[in-house]
Amino acid sequence: MLLVLLGVAIPPLRAQSVRAITLDEAIILARTGSVDAAVALNQLKTAYWEYRTFRADLLPEVNLDATLPSYRKSYNAYQQSDGSYTFVRNNYLQLNGELSVSQNIWLTGGKLSLNTSLDFMRQLSSPRSSRYMSIPIALTLSQPVFGTNHVRWNRRIAPVRYAEARARFISETEQVAMTAITHYFNLLMAREQVKIAEQNLANSEKLYEVAIAKRGMGKISENDLLQLELNVLDARSDLTSKSSDMKNCMFRLRSFLGLSDDVEIEPVVPGDIPGGKVIYADILDRALVNNAFSRNIRRRQLEADYEVAKARGNMREITLYAQIGFTGTSDALQGAYNPLKDNQVVQLGLKVPLLDWGKRRGKVKLAQSNRDVVESRLRQERLDFSQDIFVLVERFNNQREQVAIAAKADEIAARRYFTNVETFMIGKLSTLDLNDSQIKTDEARRHYINQLFQYWYYYYQLRSITLTDPGTGRLITVDMDKL
Known part of the structure; x- marks a missing residue:
């Protein structure tokens, strides 16, 4: 009777629905449903209304x-x-x-x-x-x-600040995609690990059953039989651990994409990779034209000059x-x-100060000194920006070949392991050689998934820096009116 009451009182658990999601679908969901995307959008809205306020200051104002x-x-x-x-x-x-x-x-302030x-x-x-x-x-x-003509300085700085905010928003949406890629491949790697662990457990149990029969016929030693039994136990333990890791990765991706808890995500291994090699000079030119970095450099330079102008204007x-x-x-x-x-x-x-002990002149010198510091930092940041792009271009161009090599190695390792299993069945391969073949197969699969992750991460990192598609060169745009 108690069990019946408990059965009535406790609602049934919701069954999870399996949803296969490709990498492109995960990126789209991240751009629309993630918290990071919402934060980036709110920052753009703040910059937009600041710019609208600046534009309103330039127009006639009617007051009652x-x-x-x-x-x-x-x-x-x-x-x-x-x-x-x-x-x-x-x-x-x-x-x-x-x-x-x-x-x-505007002209006189x-x-x-x-x-x-x-x-x-x-x-x-x-x-x-x-x-x-x-x-x-x-x-x-x-x-x-x-x-100081504050109106003129604001007319120079405000448009640059707004253009910087727009470029930063587009760049941040691409960074949201990069975060989604990280979570996606973490889950993909974890799921592959579970599949490997399940396959290894099935193989270990099958080989252990064969070994028991061979031991009965005296064809293998007691040591080899015990080793295969240990392999079964290790495979079960590894499957439990990998399943827990996969659930953790799924929770992180599901939370980032804004999906409900009753959805079990089934990530799909990306197929063909887009684009070919890119040219450093071309990527650098795109970045300097489109990226928020160039606007940021310009804005900070103008703001430093503005501080010097204000200090000079305050002298009298x-x-x-x-x-x-x-x-x-x-x-x-x-x-x-x-x-x-x-x-x-x-x-x-x-x-006009008749005697201020050099206070106002000191403020001018301080503003000039701060401007010199800003200019020095900007020069260093330009060099670092160019260097980072050069390294990224080199890595991206090499990564396509790395993916192809890893895919071939994964295929060969899988074929080798299958052959070794058959060889072991007929007693012509030792247990140690079989274990080594299994380890190499697992490593090849993990390496292939990791190389895919690196490629897609570099790909969207280039998009984030240049605000263009690396392959086609098409400019990434956002309809600000809709936003």
Whole structure:
């Protein structure tokens, strides 16, 4: 009865569905469902909206600033003509509104704005009164003189930063593919190890049965029989260990691809490998044109120059402020607009250090020194970048031949082991020679899988660096509007 209740209470385990996945399918799933792909996409979105904000700063901005209403009933301190203070009571209602259109001036770094405003105040205590003040139009210019033109520098840096972010996103999607390749081949290798272990166990059990019969006829020694029995035990232990490793690798790949736990992945050994040899000069040119590295170098150089320009601009601060327009005031709304009077303001601010003990000049020297350090690092990074590409090209060009050699060696080792098993059956091969043949066969298979992994990893590493297909040279693009 208890077992029946337990059977009802415990839900049945879900059966795992086997899903065969090719390498291309795993890469597609990784690019759409992995956490790494989502992080790369969010970083691109952040860069996109930063660039949109920069572009918006270059366009006219329309603002409405209004207080509707402001009511005050309080006491404030008031200084009388004899110097003494008293408190006066305020009781008034105030409304004001201002509409402005402002535009950054790209050429000079100043700001030009066009404003119109209306203020209304009503005195609520005796004697009651109302007043209007209008500024129908006012043109205002705020212009730093001899300072840093931040707008111009941002126009130079922001597009480079956004282009760097776009190139980095494409490169990171290829790196997601590289991570998927690593997990895929780890599972593929683990599954091959399990298949090898299963085959070795089956062969060991079969050979042990034959050896028992031969021992009964006195054709093999007791030592050889015991050795074959040990082989069976070792094969069983190895199969258990390899099965556990395969489950771990499957969990990692399944988690990375965003698949559910009830899916058992069956990786497929890739067949033909694409492309031929690549040329170092061609790959380097593609990388320098398309990769985020070149944009990163350019951006950091511009940012270092910008810091020097800001330090020099801060040595002296001169700001010109000018406003021209009309204003009017009256007890009635119509009278606040007719007649109008001139409203002009011109202000020139000057801040020049007379004695700062070399502080500002020291900041300029510091910025210049930092720029020199950045330039030195950039030169070294360019050399390292070129060297890394040269090594990668050499490895990729050699890897195709390595795969072909490994495939041939795997085929020969498998045929040799099959022949040795048959030879052992008729008693013309020792146990030690048979074990050595089995080990060589296993090693050849593992080596072939590993060489395939190296080829595909190098292949997508070239894609990540050049943002082009190594074989066709086709540019890898992403529809930013859809993203």
